[in-house]
Amino acid sequence: MADARAGADPAASGWKGWLAGKAQSWFNHLTTKEYESNEDCKTPKQIKDRARARLQGYAAMCLVGLGTMHWGGAAKVLEHMAGMSQANKEWTNTCVRFLTISFICSLLGLAAGTFPTTAPWALFFGGLGAWQSMLFVIALFHLETMEYYVDPNDAKYSFYVSATVFSFYWSHTAQDPLFLHDFGKIVAGALCNLFFAIRWLWECKGALGRCIWKVLCCSANPRNLLPFRVNHRRNS
DSSP: OHHHHHTSOHHHHHHHHHHHHHHHHHHHHHTOOGGGTTGGGSOHHHHHHHHHHHHHHHHHHHHHHHHHHHHSOHHHHHHHHHTTOHHHHHHHHHHHHHHHHHHHHHHHHHHHHHSTTTSTTHHHHHHHHHHHHHHHHHHHHHHHHGGGSSSHHHHHHHHHHHHHHHHHHHHHHTOOSHHHHHHHHHHHHHHHHHHHHHHHHHHTTHHHHHHHHHHHHHTTOGGGGSOHHHHHHHHO
C-alpha cells in the first residue's frame, strides 16, 4: 500500500487536490449567505438580534401580501376574469393555484416571523413567505390592469418578466430562502462568465471576435457577410 502511494504520480495527485479544493470552495460559496460570512466577528446575541430583525421585516411583508389578498379585491378581479372567455377561465384557474400557494407561504412566513424562537427554519420560511407575498402583489397588479392591455397575453409576459427581475434582485438582497439565493448566484456567475468570454473574444482574439459578431449581426442578410468589393460588383 505504501509502495502504491509512493509510486503515484505527484502531478496527478496535485491536480486532483486542486480540483477537490476548488469544488469545495465553490460549494461553500454557494451554500453561504453573504450576511452569514462574518459571523465569527459577532457575538451570539448580535447574531440573534440580526436574525430577529430580518424576521420582523419578513413578517411585515407577509402582512402586506395577506392584506392585499383579502382587501385588495383579488376575488373580484378573478370573478371578472372568469366571466370573460374560456381562455381567461383557464388563466384564472392557473392564477387561483398560484394565489393558493402564495397564501400558504405567506402564512408560514408570518408564523415564522411571529414566533422566531420556536419556529423551525424560521429564516427559510420567513424569506419564502415574504418573497411569495411580493410576487402576489405583482400578480395582483397585472390581473387588475389586464383589461387595459391591447392583448391580454402581454399582461402575462409582463408578469413573467417582472417576477423574474424581482426574484433575481431578492435573491441577492434578502438572500432567503437559500435555494433562491443559490439560483441567483448561479445566474449571476453565468452572465459574468458569458460577458468575459465575449470580451476575451473581442479583445484578445480580435479578428475571430469580429467575425463571429459579424455573423451574428448579419445572419439575416447573407450578402452582408461578403467583402465590400464583391457586394459592390454584384450591385453594379
